[in-house]
Amino acid sequence: MRRELKCMELRSQNQRTIEALGEELSRAQADLRFAWRLAFTGLAIAAVATGAMVAIAQAAGMF
Incomplete structure (x- = not known):
């Protein structure tokens, strides 16, 4: 259960990071x-x- 919560928390942080980078x-x-x-x-x-x-310049005859 703890491991699943930690994975969910990491996914949430990753999602926020991806959104901020976007x-x-x-x-x-x-x-x-x-x-x-x-x-x-x-x-x-x-x-x-x-x-x-x-x-x-052309009109003035320079060329």
Whole structure:
């Protein structure tokens, strides 16, 4: 009986640990998705700004 109770207690602790790790993983994945979105947004802004600078330079006759 004691052994069964101890096993049940361990299973319960393991389940709580798994749930906590699952929540932490979910938060980490959300942070990673945000970082990728931020990186791609930055790249898009840089590309547009570079294109605009090239267009201005061409209009000014620098090339």
